[in-house]
Amino acid sequence: MTIIDGKLTAKNLREKLAIEVAEMKSEYGVQPSLTVVMVGDDPASQVYVKNKVQQTQAIGMISSEINMPANCSQSVLLDQIKALNHDSSVHGILVQLPLPHHIDESAVIAAIDPNKDVDGFHAINSGRLFNGDLGAMVPCTPQGCVLLIKQHLGGDLSGKHVVVIGRSNIVGKPVAMLLLQENCTVTITHSRTRNLPEVCRQADIVVAAVGIAEFVKADWIKEGATVIDVGINRVITHDGKYKLVGDVDYQAVIEGCGAITPVPGGVGPMTIACLLKNTLLAAQATIS
Numbered sequence: 001m002t003i004i005d006g007k008l009t010a011k012n013l014r015e016k017l018a019i020e021v022a023e024m025k026s027e028y029g030v031q032p033s034l035t036v037v038m039v040g041d042d043p044a045s046q047v048y049v050k051n052k053v054q055q056t057q058a059i060g061m062i063s064s065e066i067n068m069p070a071n072c073s074q075s076v077l078l079d080q081i082k083a084l085n086h087d088s089s090v091h092g093i094l095v096q097l098p099l100p101h102h103i104d105e106s107a108v109i110a111a112i113d114p115n116k117d118v119d120g121f122h123a124i125n126s127g128r129l130f131n132g133d134l135g136a137m138v139p140c141t142p143q144g145c146v147l148l149i150k151q152h153l154g155g156d157l158s159g160k161h162v163v164v165i166g167r168s169n170i171v172g173k174p175v176a177m178l179l180l181q182e183n184c185t186v187t188i189t190h191s192r193t194r195n196l197p198e199v200c201r202q203a204d205i206v207v208a209a210v211g212i213a214e215f216v217k218a219d220w221i222k223e224g225a226t227v228i229d230v231g232i233n234r235v236i237t238h239d240g241k242y243k244l245v246g247d248v249d250y251q252a253v254i255e256g257c258g259a260i261t262p263v264p265g266g267v268g269p270m271t272i273a274c275l276l277k278n279t280l281l282a283a284q285a286t287i288s
């Protein structure tokens, strides 16, 4: 049984990206830049944004952070995004989610220039991904999942049966599209799927992205299967402390599976590394 080390894989990817950033700077005089827009002061979002900014700078990219008050109007936010769209020194724009309730998230995502949409959430990019267009900005977490699967299973995923649990626009649907492109047979399941344990037992690869702590049980997993756990759930332990757990009952599943990503230290670090990759691609697209 292998524990798939997302932290190490992400570090290796960041090192590779840092070399490409330096080359771009010396050959073209262009330094990739990412602007993160944060509305309000949600503590969890602040931690995510801090990590993104720090890791962006660590590989030699320019990182800017725009903080807007929680009561900022939607039109002020949209004007800010338009200004970033027109600013040629900004290659990537990320609006940290969730947004305050009075702001329509889909209107905000739609306002981002699709070529600067490093989250890959814009409908143009989901359409490109759906069409198998190589120019798509691909959402970061699904990209990270596929990189971990390919690294563990040796690249060729042809014919593998993947069961994806969850159908969100951010993970479930895009990861299914990416794996289809890798010639997998993909089953997308969700809360209304009948006989979910039985369906999961068919899988060579399970991607759990359902957002329910320790939802996937040991007897759902075929012996030797690869398990990718996208969940990040905060639960309270017996002694009143918080801990992070995934969507998979990790301690039970490790017994019989072939490989599994831990939480934390699995998919999470890959998400930010893929954000940096998308920022580099957005910058490259402006010079070629």
Ligand code: GUN
Binding pocket: 048, 094, 095, 096, 097, 098, 119, 140, 271
């Ligand atoms: N909030 C939590 N994860 C993400 C993410 O990947 N992108 C954005 N924009 N907001 C998030």
